[in-house]
Structures are given as structure tokens and as C-alpha cells.
Amino acid sequence: MKDLLTDSAARSTRYLAGIRDRRVAPSPEDIARLEVLGGPLPRSVSDPAHILALLDEIGSPATVATTGGRYFGFVIGGALPASLAANWLAGAWDQNGALTVMSPVAAKVEEIVLSWVLELLGLPASCAGGFVTGTTMANFTALAACRNALLERFGWNVEEDGLFGAPPIKVVVGEEAHVSLLKALSLLGLGRSRVISVPTDKQGRIRPEALPVLDDRTLVCIQAGNVNSGAFDPAQQICTRAREAGAWVHVDGAFGLWAAVSPRYAELVDGFSLADSWAIDCHKWLNVPYDSGMAIVRKAQHLRDAMSLNAAYLPASNLREPCHYTPEASRRARGIELWAALRSLGREGLRDLIERNCHQARVCAQRFRGAGFEVLNDVVLNQVLVSFGRAEETRRVIAEVQNDGTCWCGGTQWRGHTAMRISFSSWATTDEDVERSLEAVLRIASTCKLATT
Template sequence: MTSELLRNAYERSERYLSEIDSQRVFPATSDLTALTGFEEPFPETGHTPEDILRQLDELGASATVASAGSRYFGFVVGGSLPVAVGANWMATAWDQVASSSVTSPVADKIEKVTSQWLLDVLDLPRQSAIGFVTGATMATFTALAAARHKILKKQGWNVEEDGLFGAPEIKVIVSDEVHVTVLKALSMLGFGKSRVIKIPTDTNGAMDISALPVLDSRTIVCTQAGNVNSGAFDPIDEICDHAQVADAWVHVDGAFGLWARSSSSKAYLACGIEKADSWAADGHKWLNTPYDGGVVVCRDDEALHGAMSVSAAYLKDRDRASQSYIPEFSKRARGIDIWAALKFLGRDGVDDLISGCCDLAQYFAKGLEALGLNILNDVVLNQIVVSWDSAEKTEALIHTVQQDGTCWFGPTVWKGHNAFRLSVSSWKITRQDIDLSLKAIEDSMQKIETSK
């Protein structure tokens, strides 16, 4: 029964992936309406596995967003490399509790190897500790918990034991283009969203170094490697120089932009990032692994361990088990997906993936300009911010393209302007996909103009 069931799931999944580039990128209204088929009372008796897979396939597959396809430019979402999907399936079948070498020797070993590979390909301090988490939100949360632990420990305060009531105050600095997930992490850690010091940014969204206040040993500076709209990098090298003199902590939100470190053509953008104290990145964005897979990197092993570890009679911490570096105890072996992608690509392949997406973004931007659209950012990475002649026409263009279904991108607001954002993040995207998308955008523009 198990073999037939898995074969059934494989065949349906394989067909879905083989047809993904010929389907609408966002579901049609009829596909969304069909989802009401899932609305049923809790069954008194169980259904057969075949019926369950059939329902998922027949009602669910057509209502998915084809973010694993080649013409999805919304948010920063990469498609999954086939080898990473396969590794993910195997890891799921193994069903490991990837918390330690006792609960899963294989997951523990692969994640330790993967940690060293990540430090190598991203060229970060080799003694750094790494934890595999759900995404950049939890990576940032974990890193900032380590920062809080170390800063307060230097002040003689044990935050894990005594909490924040009466604790010395920590100053937190962010840019006015800080990603919402960083603010979420700060709020969960008790720092508060409104208590942070926000630094103005330049026209491309990078922190203005001249506005950086005086730092001290009770300061955390949250920097950004890859603005989620423009792709811009904060002047992290200079910020780290200031921080090192003051003994402040620098965190890098590099959810996708940290991968520029692996690109022969874009590494210059991330110069000096290795001087920081902690970093957050995703695998499921630009490395193109399945969801979910994030990575926290911390220069100070003891700070991360101090913030995350617990003590219990049935737990041994002799080899720094993975649960000692992250919030979760029960976690899937998500490091296996990242290991598979890195082993498949190698150093040259990661470079080609990142550099190639950046080249395609430049190609896309030139094509959009040729259509008479406005490129609002300096396209330094894989992100493009675009507007038309007015806010109304921009919104109409977004809606019309989304209804067409050839490609998909969403709205944003950039420096006070209504705009839309395109992210070139998938291994599947080619110039042909961009040409098809440009044609769909051009047709939508003509449709809007003629409807006036």
C-alpha cells in the first residue's frame, strides 16, 4: 500500500511540475472558487489515501501560485531545484527529528557539513555557529537573541534567567527601509517596534552612514544586504568599522542579498560584511530550495548557545546539538535540502545562479524602459522597481497583467511612489520568459490605453 501511495503522489507531483510553465501563474477565478470543495464537515469515517491525493490534485493543484515556475516575479521567491525537491522528499520519508546526533545521526552530520559549506561559499568567519531555521524572520530573531544575551551579560545581567524587567537598556538602530520581519523579531524579543532609532536612506534605499548616531557597547545595528524593493546594500563595511571601535553588535539581514557574496560579479556589493557579528539568510529564496529553509549565522558560538540552549536531564550538550542554536526542539531536517542544492551547484553553479539572475534583471529593466515604463531604482542586484505615468495607470497595469496570467508581480510603494516590484530569483527564468512577460505587459498597456 505504501509503495502504491507514494507512486501515486510522485506521478501527480511530476505531472504538476512538468506542466507548471504552461499554466497561469496565478489561479483563475474558477480555480479559486473550486477550493470550496475542501469545505466539508469533519468526516465520521476516514477516506482512502487515493481519494485524499485525488482531491488535493484535482482541487488544489490548479489553485496554486506557480512560484516554482519560470515567470513568477512576485516577492523574492525562487523555484525549487529538482535535486532539492528530491532530497526534501527523501528527508520527509526519513521523518527525522533533526535536533541532535541522538535523534538523527544523518541529519546532524549533514547539517554540520552544510554549515561549513555555507561559511565557505558565503566567505564568512569559519568559526561561526550556524542554525537551520524556518526562514529569515526566525534567523534574525535568533541572531538578535544572541546579541541581547551577549550585551546584557557584559552588563552583569542574565536575561535568560531574569528577563527584561529592570535590565540595562539596549539601543537598536535600523534604517527607514528596514524589513518588517526585522521589526517583528525585535518586537518578539521585547525591544519594541517604536523604540528603535531609524536612520534615513539614500535614493536607492541604503542607510545614510552620515546619519549614524554614536554607538556604544549597548548598541545593536541592524543592517540590510539587499533592500527588498531595490536590492540596495547598506554601507555595512563602514558601519562595522564604527561598531568595532564601540564594541557594538552588527546584524545583517541578508535574506536574499547575502548570496551576492558567492557571485563573481556582485560580491563587491557585500564587501566588509564578514566583519559583522551575525547574519540571516534564506535557502528558499535565492538558493532555490523548497520551503522552508533559513539559516542563522553567528560569529560568537557562546552567545548563540547561551541564548538558545536549555538544560534538562534527558539532554546532552557535549557536541553542541543543533537544538542548542535555534528556538525549536522539534524540527525537520531542512539542512538536507540546502546540502543537496549546494552539492548539485558547486561553487561555480551558485555563482552562475546568482550572477545570472542579476544579468536577467538588467535585461528585464531595459525591456521595461523600452516600453515607456519608469525604472525607479538603480538595478544593482535582482530587484526592479517600476511605475507608469501615474499611480492610477500603475495600479491598472498591475491588475491587468495579473488577470492575464502570463506572469505575476505585485504592488509596492517606493519613496512615496506607487509602483510594482519584480524579483528575478528563480533558476528557471530565461530571456524567453522575460520576453513573454514583456509582451504581456505591453499588451496590457495597450489594453489600458485603448479602454480610456
């Protein structure tokens, strides 16, 4: 075991040491070599050292260097040193995070992290929270609590009796709601399409004057941080109206809610603390290893009612038992890396990380504008949408940038335009990475332009 883990650590550190010098996306040849990992299932036992070597030799070159500094696709963070190191130790611990009796350390660390996160986000200390795999599951988990709460008002126990014959719930979403929110609604039997979709403005923000009549059996879903533009719904207005009507407000705050940590950007999250539930990601801007997110619910009982499980062989306890707050029972102790990330960054380190990425986004937007390209969004946070002309020109630049390997940016459609999406979410992105990436994208864009003129 010792030699094997030493070898694993050496290979991992070698991988990370080379991350800045390699292509961001793997080459087609490296991807093709993954076939070597297949073949028939071996009949007999193999030496773990050979297995590790094979995985490293074939697998490492076929990774995407998301943990380096020049990956700007989707919304993807890296892994902070403290959180990665904690992840290795937690792997060795191999704790089951379901119950305190299974892992006192996992249970305690979750409690600590929950209180720190609530403080950072400016949410009441009495909120409950579940540690899940990401925002998709955080949306699902928090919305299950909402479903419980709204139907309970009408004497309906949805956990016991299901949804058949239940009083209807009105679900309101912005037309720019993230697909994962719609997926969560579908998993909960509330329906992806059975929603009232509210028009948004040109940044993707809900137009509050277009909200339907709200009442005490309405769920309103808003977002902090549009996945493309980074825009925030006007929470203050929406939450005030929802409160007056007795409606439940849920916030998909995957990456955007972390703006609360920076005094410079806190204005963006004005009013979001008035909501009833929140979903956040930790593997994005908090930069912990996958997979990690949190569902937060104002009234703890609603989350517990929706998620708790009891059986004679599960010990009764007065403690906060993690499995009463998540869909899973057995799971990895993902709070450990969160604890390490927050303990190592502190409030100031996290603020610096957020502000650095936002600054990089602004610099990037200025450079594109300066080079004559159109930036399609107001760069309020960490997201930049840029057009390189006609749709096929933009698509060509994106393909060439991905092929070039200096950095990685994806594409999207934004209000009728084809755009390159550039997301700054990694602790590892230095200003030099930004310069090197901009130089590559602008070089490719001008070559593509020359080729089409």
C-alpha cells in the same frame, strides 16, 4: 504505501510538467472549488489514495505556480530538482532534526552545510549557525544572541532574568529595514518603535553620516538587499564605526548576501563580513523548498546561550546538537535539501544562478526604459521597480498582469511612487520566460495607456 507513493510521485511530476503551460495565478473558479476540501470532519477512516486524488484534483489547480519560471512576486525562489528530490526522500525518512541521537544524518548534514555556507559567504569558519524557517526567524534567532551578548557585558543574564529592569539596549535600524526585522525586535521585547531610525538615500541605503553615537550597548541592524530596490547598506563604513565603539552589527541578508558568491557582484557585500550576526534565507535565492533560512552568529557561545535547552532526558553530548542553535526543539531536518542544493550546484552553479537572475533584471529594466517607462531604482541586483505613469495607471497594469496569468508581479510604494516590483530569484526562469513575460506586461501597459488617453 508503495502504490500510494508511486501515485504521489506521478501526480507531482505531472504537476511540474504542466507548470509552464498554465496560468501563473490560479483562476477564480479554481480558488472557489477549494470549498470542496471542507465540509464536516469525516467520522470514519478514508482511503489514502482517494485523499491524495482529491488533494491533487482540487488543490493543484489552486496553487500559485511559483516554482515555474514566470513568477516575479515578492522574493520567491523555485525548488531546484536535487533539493525537491531530497525533500521527498527526507519526507519519507521523517527525521526529527533536534538531536544527533534522533537523526545522525540530519545533524551531520547541518554541520556540512553550515561550513559550506560560511565559506560561500566569506564568513569565519568558527561562526555558529541555526537552521530555521526563513529570514524572519533567522533575524529573531540571531538578535536573541545579540541581546544575550550585549546584556551579559553588564552582568545581566537575560535568559534567566528577562528584560524587566535590564540595562537598556540602544537599537539602530535603517528607515528601510524590512518589517520582519522589526517583528523580530518586537518578539524579543526590544520594541518595533523603540528604535533609532536612520534616514536612507534614494536607493534605500542607510546614510552613515546620519548614524547616532554608537557604544557598547548598541545594536545596529543593516541590510544586504533591500526588498524593493535590492540596495545594500554601506557595511564597510558602518561596521568599522560600530567596531570602534564596541557595538553589535546584525545583517538582514535574506537574499542579498548570496551576492557574495559571484565575483561580479561581490563588491556589493563589501564589509558585511565584519558584522557580528547574519540572517539569510535559503528558500529564496538558494531555491530550496519552503521553509528554510539560517541564523549565523560570529561567537558561537552567544547563540548557544540564547537557544540551548537541557533536561535530564536529553542525552549529554559533545557534538553540535542542532536544538541548541534554534528556537525549536523538534523540527524537520531542513538541512537535507540545503545539502542537496549546494552539492548539486557547487560554487559555480550557484554563481551562474545568481548572475543569470541579475542579468535578467538588467535586461528587463532596459526594455522598460526603452518602452518609455520609468525604472525607479538602480538595478544593482535582481530587483526592478517600474512605474507606468500615475499611481492608478501602475496599479491598473499590476492588476491586469496578475489577471492575465502569463506571469505574476506585485506592487509596492517606493519613495512616494507606486511601482510594480519584479524580482528575479528562480533557477527556473529562462530568458524565454523573461521575453514572454515582458511581452505580456508591455502589451498590457500599452492597452491600459490607450484606455486612459
